[in-house]
Amino acid sequence: DTAVSQTPKYLVTQMGNDKSIKCEQNLGHDTMYWYKQDSKKFLKIMFSYNNKELIINETVPNRFSPKSPDKAHLNLHINSLELGDSAVYFCASSSGLAEYFGPGTRLTVL
């Protein structure tokens, strides 16, 4: 069983479109995160949710909106996509002892 799963794995879309990335974890963790990894592999935290409540919201454009329908899911919705949004987006979950990452979603904005 996959611990942290994300869909889709690849997403290619036009500038200006709205898209969503879904994330699910079956580890029973309370905390989930979204990270953005750029082409130089730099990992930047975007959001963190604990028990469905937003606890970290880094400087991210408000076009990005996370939604946590329950503890096991943290979805990322992106409005009005821009070229600079092209990156790999990773979901992760944590019990506090370690973080477990999903396989990533490679977003390409044309």
Next chain:
Amino acid sequence: GNSVTQMEGPVTLSEEAFLTINCTYTATGYPSLFWYVQYPGEGLQLLLKATKADDKGSNKGFEATYRKETTSFHLEKGSVQVSDSAVYFCALSRGNTGNQFYFGTGTSLTVIP
């Protein structure tokens, strides 16, 4: 504040060479320290961790010792293999639920036969 600084890459080594990737940290209190590995096209995987001073984390031939006096957690491996080619991330966390993990910038390692 909390932060992690790791040596810049890329690092290129021949197979069976000795590997060191330096990592130093700044943190309040007593954080837990981690090394994560990212193989091409995959997500980050926990490689090893240490939760208190002088602890040594080890896995797959890699080791790192939590040195409070030098605020360091350097990653070492005695003999690297081609399959170790990946990006390595040092990270710290306070270890409580909901706490943020702080990642270094990553060090790319390429091992050539």
